[in-house]
Amino acid sequence: MDSDRTILHVDLDAFFVSCELLRHPELTGRPVVVAGGGEPGSIGRPSPGRAVVSAASYEARPLGVHSALPLARALALCPELVVLPVDIRHYAEVSEQVFAVFHDYSPLVEPGSLDEAYLDVTGSKLLHGNGEAIARLIQTRLERELKLPASVGVASSKTVAKIASDLRKPKGLVVVPSGHERGFLAPLPVARMPGAGPKTTSRLHLVGIDTMGQLARADTGLLTEVLGPSAAALQRRALGEDPGPVRVPGVARSISREETYPVDISLRSELESRTRALAAGVGQRLRAAGLLAATVSVKLRFSDFETISRQATLPRPVCADVDLASAAQELVARAWTPGRTVRLLGVGADGLIARPAQMALFDSGEVRHELVDSALDELRVRFGPTAIIRGTDSLQESLDWNRDHLRRLGPAGKASN
Ligand SMILES: [Mg+2]
The missing domain is CATH 3.40.1170.60 (MutS, DNA mismatch repair protein, domain I)
Incomplete structure (x- = not known):
């Protein structure tokens, strides 16, 4: 994913x-x-x-x-x-025009300052082409419409994209294909890493580490002695690993639901149905708030109190139960091994953005799920949360059931039988 x-x-x-x-x-x-x-x-x-x-x-x-x-x-x-x-004040006015261009290519825009931003364009590629094509579109529009030169880095993470954008200024465009992050970073000096200031780089220099490749290969224990507890995270970033989502300011950072069981869960089927129920709860809150989630996470606490969290960024931001549930179930399947008993389970949505008025912008399938989910939300509000329970055998069946149910509800969403 x-x-x-x-x-x-x-x-x-x-x-x-x-x-x-x-x-x-x-x-x-x-x-x-x-x-x-x-x-x-x-x-x-x-x-x-x-x-x-x-x-x-x-x-x-x-x-x-x-x-x-x-x-x-x-x-x-x-x-x-x-x-x-x-x-x-003048620069802020110009900045607004710049960000208006950014928003034409993704709703997921995280401003860094007046003149820089991260854009998650994962969900925009169907509409505008790949990352490189979108980068060129943005550069061309900024140059032609606003007479402003810009440099762009394209990568699978924020850290690598930022390093790439800084490499060939001015008017630079550096694309780091997925899978090539480590090789791209290796020859670069450690000082290129966002957040690695002069203090960090001089400490690393003292132990013979000048490039990101050396940082990536270094012994993590030694690094921790030199830099403190932040060393492991810095080393992961030198390897090109940075799962951090693009965060849109002004909306809630995350929505999550979790439950602790009076009797620990040990069956796969039970784990799956609770995951689906929690995902539906998150979906309902997302839709009520008019939000989409770019990232889904799960949390499992086992009976020995070990706690595991997993997260994944989705190909496009979603709010439909079926999308949230399938992502969450995939993560649970990765985190759980048969035989382990679960005392707490949680599902969360992160990287939240305001839902565009035109859902079709993302996917026409989304509109269908949207109709199903909003009809169910309405019934839950009217008849209580247990009024509607989705089929548990498979998601496809439960969807078919929902479609039948919708048909019976009629086009206006009112119960007709
Ligand atoms: Mg700048």
Whole structure:
């Protein structure tokens, strides 16, 4: 399931400078910086004070001018430098237009800052082509419609996509095919890893680790001594493993249901039917909140109190019981071995997004499930949660039963018999 996941990291190039060039096109091609923290100056001759460079044009960078450099130093390096004050309100307005373009290609957009975002386009590929094609569409639209250059990384995880987007700036496009993450990362310096600051990299350097490949191969025990408890997670990311979902701000982070049994469950069939019931409970809450889930998770606690969690990102965000249940059952089957008895079971939905008005955007099959589920939700509300119990022999049968039931309900969803 996860191998199909496609994530874009889109990062605009020298964004503050690019925004300034939109309203000062005459400065195009000249060394320009946007600087803040000092006194705002007019174009040409600023008073540097304590200001630092916030963004530098690609014309200024070969001269050694880069962001975080004190402005006085930048002017010493490049006396003809054009200095503009930071105007964050203008950049925020431009940013809104940029994000409107992102949202044309996926509802799953996680902003990193004004000028960068992760997009989970797994569910958009049927409509727009593969990750590389979507990346080119976005780059072309930003360039043509907004006159803004951007770099994009395409990969199966957020970490690898972010590293890829940073590799060939400006106007870069780096695609890391699924399965090639480790080989892609191996030769890169550890400092390329998001979150690996100077302290981490210098500690790693002391034990002879300079590249991600060396980090991936290192002894985890040694790494933990050097870096502390975060070492194992960093090492997994150096291997290209990063299951973290693209998180859309402004909606609940997750919805879950779990139950503890008075008598531990030991039968596969019982485990399957409880998983399906819990998934239906999660589905009902998703639909009531108008949300779709990109990720499904399960939690099992065994009678010896060992607890296992498993999660999977779905090919497209869903809210139908049948989709949630089949994903959850697959995860339970992976986590459970016959003979183990289960005292607690949970099903959760993560990576939640607001459900688009047009469900057909994702899949016409979704509309059908949607009708079935909303009819059942209505009956549960009217007659209580036990009024409708889905067939337990197979999902297909239960669906057929539901369709028959729907037919009997009639097109308006009202009981007619
Ligand atoms: Mg940027």
